[in-house]
Amino acid sequence: MARSDLLFRAGLLGASMPFLLVGLLLSTATGGAGWAALSAAALLLPQIAASAAMAPGMRRLLIGLLGISYHALRIAMPPGAKKALLAETMVVEVNDRALEGILRSGGLTPDRVLLLLPHCLQTHACVHRIVHDHSLCTRCGACDMAALLELAGKRGTGLSIATGGTAARRAVEEARPGMVVAVACPRDLSSGILDSASVPVYGVLNSRPNGDCFDTRVDTSRIESVLDLMLRLPDRT
Numbered sequence: 001m002a003r004s005d006l007l008f009r010a011g012l013l014g015a016s017m018p019f020l021l022v023g024l025l026l027s028t029a030t031g032g033a034g035w036a037a038l039s040a041a042a043l044l045l046p047q048i049a050a051s052a053a054m055a056p057g058m059r060r061l062l063i064g065l066l067g068i069s070y071h072a073l074r075i076a077m078p079p080g081a082k083k084a085l086l087a088e089t090m091v092v093e094v095n096d097r098a099l100e101g102i103l104r105s106g107g108l109t110p111d112r113v114l115l116l117l118p119h120c121l122q123t124h125a126c127v128h129r130i131v132h133d134h135s136l137c138t139r140c141g142a143c144d145m146a147a148l149l150e151l152a153g154k155r156g157t158g159l160s161i162a163t164g165g166t167a168a169r170r171a172v173e174e175a176r177p178g179m180v181v182a183v184a185c186p187r188d189l190s191s192g193i194l195d196s197a198s199v200p201v202y203g204v205l206n207s208r209p210n211g212d213c214f215d216t217r218v219d220t221s222r223i224e225s226v227l228d229l230m231l232r233l234p235d236r237t
């Protein structure tokens with residue numbers, strides 16, 4: 001089982017601990033079999049639900065459970081682990097794995113796909129203000145925007161560059177896509193995924209070689225592969 005799956009299930013187990021302990025205490029105090037059964041249910045049901053949530057069509061359940069697991073992990077993890085953003089990365093990886101089944105089934109047309117990018121992918125040295133007018137990018141190749149704009153143009157998908165979480169949510173509301181492919185840091189991506197049970201968001205983590213929110217990069221070939229899978233385009237490798 002992948003590390004993210006283990007974290008997902010550990011977070012759910014952590015969240016069920018108060019119920020488990022109350023059930024165990026009451027069953028010990030009263031000797032009641034009912035409380036013992038409640039304790040067992042507190043232990044087992046979240047794990048059964050986690051398995052069910054990975055099935056296609058169970059997105060709302062998955063997002064609900066991911067939210068519970070995420071918050072439980074954030075509370076339980078020591079400060080050092082929080083810095084490593086394990087809970088955030090868990091949300092992105094589990095969400096993406098669940099979506100891969102939907103991606104393989106295809107059926108999306110390019111106009112139903114929105115590529116959502118953070119503005120920090122644009123190099124700070126660029127003089128062009130491309131957030132609202134993508135055509136101002138001269139595709140010089142100094143940052144990943146050139147390849148991403150090219151990719152969206154060739155595939156015919158929507159593309160939006162967001163300056164923050166509010167702008168990203170507004171872009172999704174306006175475009176009303178069937179699927180979002182979003183690039184962001186673990187914190188923004190996990191919060192966007194947890195906030196959007198109604199629109200599937202496939203997350204691609206950026207890399208931050210120059211620190212947070214500054215001249216970030218992304219694996220453009222991974223985005224190309226995701227779009228190809230989603231739009232049922234032939235593998236170009």
Ligand code: SF4
Pocket residue numbers: 122123126127128130136137138139140141142143144145146
């Ligand atoms: S590819 Fe060149 S022109 Fe386009 S945003 Fe990046 S630096 Fe600016």
